Amino acid sequence: MNVNVQELIEELRDLDPRDPGRWPLAVRAGAVGLTFVLLLLILVYLIVWNSVRPQLLQRERQEQSLRQEFVIKHSVAANLNIYRRQLVDLRRSFGALLRQLPGKTQVPSLLEDISDTATAAGLKQKLFEPGKESKKEFYAVLPIKMQLTGGYHQFGEFVSDIAALSRIVTLHDIQIKPVAKGAYDQLSLTLTAKTYRYLTANEMAARRASKHKFARPPHRGPG
Numbered sequence: 001m002n003v004n005v006q007e008l009i010e011e012l013r014d015l016d017p018r019d020p021g022r023w024p025l026a027v028r029a030g031a032v033g034l035t036f037v038l039l040l041l042i043l044v045y046l047i048v049w050n051s052v053r054p055q056l057l058q059r060e061r062q063e064q065s066l067r068q069e070f071v072i073k074h075s076v077a078a079n080l081n082i083y084r085r086q087l088v089d090l091r092r093s094f095g096a097l098l099r100q101l102p103g104k105t106q107v108p109s110l111l112e113d114i115s116d117t118a119t120a121a122g123l124k125q126k127l128f129e130p131g132k133e134s135k136k137e138f139y140a141v142l143p144i145k146m147q148l149t150g151g152y153h154q155f156g157e158f159v160s161d162i163a164a165l166s167r168i169v170t171l172h173d174i175q176i177k178p179v180a181k182g183a184y185d186q187l188s189l190t191l192t193a194k195t196y197r198y199l200t201a202n203e204m205a206a207r208r209a210s211k212h213k214f215a216r217p218p219h220r221g222p223g
Contacts, residue, residue, distance in 0.1 A: 110167050121158040123150040139198050148189045155189050170194045
């Protein structure tokens with residue numbers, strides 16, 4: 001069947017949009033079909049697209065999260081050798097610090113070294129009193145109350161020699177005052193020296209067991 005396109009265009013131009021009832025049957029059928037297709041597309045958008053869109057947005061967020069995770073992991077992988085060298089350096093530094101902490105059996109000799117350091121500086125010891133040891137995560141702290149008499153230069157020499165010890169000793173609560181009124185060359189130095197030692201494996205195990213014991217909630221029976 002041959003269709004004259006020009007005649008069809010002329011017929012469409014002559015159609016009255018306000019009176020579709022007088023349109024040719026083929027045009028009315030085409031208009032109905034076109035309307036159906038448009039309604040179907042709108043229905044698909046409202047039902048299918050709106051139901052799929054939240055999932056699509058969720059997938060986009062997951063994609064962004066995975067991209068960020070990939071960037072972080074790629075950076076870590078690229079610098080893995082650097083991190084390994086830093087870990088080795090940290091372990092070496094920690095080992096060096098740990099070696100500065102005496103063991104339990106070495107504490108008496110460390111106390112003797114502190115006392116000898118004061119004597120070597122020319123100071124007179126009025127008080128040398130070790131206190132009660134307190135235990136931390138992997139080390140213990142032993143405070144020592146000291147009262148020394150001497151001059152400024154002797155105090156400076158004592159502090160310098162304490163800092164030069166192979167073991168860690170820190171000085172706290174330092175007070176300096178004249179022994180007597182007007183006696184500027186004879187001073188009294190009161191302080192607390194703290195020594196540190198590392199805990200043995202058994203001590204750390206006992207400390208962890210003690211912490212877990214106190215962390216348990218009290219048992220409550222029925223009723």
